[in-house]
Amino acid sequence: MSDIPANLIPIPATQAAPSQRVRSYWGSVWNRLRYDYVTLFCLALIILIVLSAVFAPWLAPMDPDKSSMANRLRPIFHPKYFLGTDEQGRDLLSRMLYGGRVSLLMGIMPVVLATTIGGLFGVVAGYYGGKVNMVIMRTMDVFFAFPSVLLAVAISGSLGGGITNQMLTLTVVLIPPLCRVAETATSQVRTMDFVDAARASGASTASIISTHVLINILSPVLVYASTLVSVSIILASGLSFLGLGVSPPTADWGLMLSTLRQSIYVEPLVTAVPGVAILITSIAFNLVSDGLRQAMDVKA
């Protein structure tokens, strides 16, 4: 949960390679990844999980919201219900597949949004420096004064439940660390010779940022963002668990865990199922981001 480092991520000088070397750089990244079987396996796992969520309507054996009072809390590996049923007699396997949609969305979307917004602020702060930098980064510092879980609970608790509010909360929580990474990377790139050269040759700020800065900060920012996916999934499910996330009857792994907990004395194994999915997904994303980091040679 507490994986967002508050300290700066050092960016090695090799990252600030001139843009013309980019293609061969990505090529070498792929070369390294090709032989990293753990990462490849996890990547395949993630693709599988994502596909099963996307195609949930075709894969799910039953209607995830169809309750059946006669079939409540069936055990795991039941002939009709592979993962058992929940407290309303809904097929758990179907709910897990559908629940993956929300949970994955909550893992990926806030990271994408925060990378865009936080990245933008970070690039602006890093490129312009001075007062702009101070205003942006000191504001971010205030958010860093909150441990991530506390900030998420505070914002979400204030805004109330619902998918939109939860996404908003997670985005706000993830913006400051991404902003910082982007800012550090940008301010290092800014002082590079080739940026100076571009500036001297009269290139506009916009074109310098888009042709030189963005492409060079991409890998550290992406690697860092990839580590946040698992953080985001866990935070989101934690919020749902506290009743601060999606509202029922929407299937969501965190919420399912929370409601099934009431049945812990009836079907303990069924209770544990949604958490296993969160755990596996989170591990897969963590290992993939590790692999990416190594392949891209970005230091943690």
Added chain:
Amino acid sequence: MWLYALRRLVLTLPILFGVTVICFALVQIAPGDPIQNLLSPTASQEDADRLRAAYGLDQPLPIQYFIWIAKVLRGDLGMSIANNAPVATEVFRAFGNTITIALISVALAFVLSMILGVIAAYRSGSIVDKLITAVAVFGISVPTFWLGVVLVIVFAVNMFWLPATGMGASGSETFNYFNWEDFKFAIMPIIALALPPLGIMTRTTRASLAEILNQDFVQTLRAKGLSETAVMFHAVRNIMPQAVAMLGLQLGYLIGGSVLVETVFTWPGTGFLLNKAILTRDIPLLQGTILVLATVFVLINLVVDLAQSVIDPRIKRA
């Protein structure tokens, strides 16, 4: 050194100001009404308005903020609406319960992570290393609330070894960490809290050690005929400043992020209080708890920074 400390302190003040603004703003945008829980099931709107006025909740927001901040500076965090007790008393009592298990958890995690990290770095690439890495990844990836639920299933529901929830048979006030009957209530919360920092610190320790062991000076030491144990000792000493900083940071995260674990185990700490304040929409309690936790987090970061600059004078970051 002193100049650096002073500068860090001064830089902390605007952050703390920002923290108060956020605490205040967050709570104001919240839907729901704290007054309603106090009303009898048959009270009228008029009764509600009278009570609202009595709590100053009918004033304009900036005025509510300045009234609040002036009180906060005097150490008065207001009165909890839900049970009419001073918020400061509430938060600090709960804080004691949180910091104790957080300290135990983080100490446990630190010691274990050093041991595991050293073993993994020493036997780099072996099965043991892979196992330790797996443990670390598990620790980083596991949702603590699920881990808590699983621990309850195994040790309380199935085996009846440990009590599922609460803090001691006779409550937190007489809780004694040195009494087994009490301490067994703390075991599962401590395990659930310790696992994520264990994962993070093990991984960091292993990575830093591996890097140092690859450096030239280590090769020189080896060449000089130093035993592997002595070499490892050198390496560990080298990563200590970083490890201590990590320890402080993790402590801060545990204190601020204990809400899920405390909710699962009904452990009466600040996280539990926070959850309660959210459920009952107890505005002063919510504000007070968040404010205290964020302030503590800022101060821990400050102390970590200062401690690091003492241990390792090379670090003089802005």
Added chain:
Amino acid sequence: MKSSRMPGVFKAAAFAALASAGFAGSAFAESVLRVAMTAADIPDFTGAPDQGYEGYRFAGYTLYDGLALWDLSSSDKAADIMPGLATSWEIDPANNKRWIYHLREGVKYHDGCDWNADSAIWNFARVMDPTAPQFNPRHVGGMGTYTAQIESIDKVDDYTIAINTKAPSSLFPYEMAMYYMISDCAVTAAGNDYVKYGAHPSGTGPYMFDSVTPHERLELVKNPNYWNPDRIPKHDRLVLLPMPEASTRAAALLSGQVDFVEAPSPDTIPRLKSAGMQIITVPYPHNWDYMFRMDVPPFNDLRVRQAANYAVNRQDMVDMLQGVATAADQTLIPSQKWYGNPVKYEYDPEKAKALLTEAGCIPCVIKVGISTSGSGQMQPLPMNELVKEQLDEAGFQVELIPMDWNALIGVFLAGADGTEYNAINFSMAPIDAVQGVLKKWMSGNASPNCCNWGVYNNPEVDALGEQAIAEFDPVKRDALLTKMNETVVADASELYIVHDLNPRALSPKLSGFVQAQSWFQDLTPIVVAP
């Protein structure tokens, strides 16, 4: 090492000797009853309980008494009121707006101060007179509703007071069963500071305050001098623990942390039974229903309201709840005096569909506000899912809008015309005719006056209500109230679903508990075996 340990052993031995001397004559140590409440926090115990009626149950009637009390000694009939701190009361024969209360003599508060007319009048000023030093706005929020009808109070003599009501109010004595008397000298000694008073609260009830650990436990001890010797607790200490989660309560009971659990979740009941726990249920006035908004479509149409009532399969709900509820065919339960002989709505989805078609509302889109938890809301999420499923099958199109309990209370207080919902799932406690019939259905009680949420307006019902309030003959009054209730049921003015049977799980160590047909319970007869 060894020598430093010795004094400890001696100390322990000395303590054991002292302890056994202290309990000389008694074979057992202190007997303790530990109760797990469903409340999220310890209810207010200064004389104006919060947390709904569970607060009254555990932090009200334990420490305090009202002029009247609820008779909780039987589980066979709906609880009614009985004399409490007043031995009797009657309406002034010359003035039907003046109630005479004869106070019980010789009663003392826990702090030793006397209960008398002055103390009673002081207690009313606590809520009614903003200029009184003891005025407590918090208590107004909780208790103000019970004194709302009072115009003034006269002291007749030291043990007689006269309460003047603003209008004739035949059901006024029921209000007095909810209004607690707290020690005036304890509040005065605390300098009229109720926070300080909260450290030593003092009432006349069967239990005395001992200690509190905020959010965790409230400890009360028996009042050996309680004025009613039959109700002196049969145990020495009562410990009340807030445990909002059903699984937590079950775990606590199974592991022996508590002896008495409120509302175990239905699913855990088999497990609790197999562990030897006693599961007890009793019907009581606690209906789990949907309140309709009746001033706008679709529920302004009687046929739509009837359709909803025919669409619900109540037996399914009872089965899902493992039998800890009974099917409801109106707000009241059959053992209540005003139940009458009203229309009953049986499960008939075809009829429901036909009615909806006739009303021209297919699919009939409705927005229902529900809570995710809350006092008396039972298992709101699965239960509402089931209702939605059944209504949808009959031609409704239900959108459930979940919110937290306090937000839903806000929606309730605002009244239907101030919200966007066509219905809310809001449990009420129709414990007496005021709450169960009058305030619920008279048009004058629409928002901002409690509790006619759905803006129900039926002149016939209003007229019956007016007559009942002014009728001081109990038999005639009950007849009017019964007629009123029957009319309301015929109007299908709520979606009647189930009545809670409020299951409780008790450790096999406990005996003597009689579960009353009431929201309130008397814990005093419980004997705790060691």
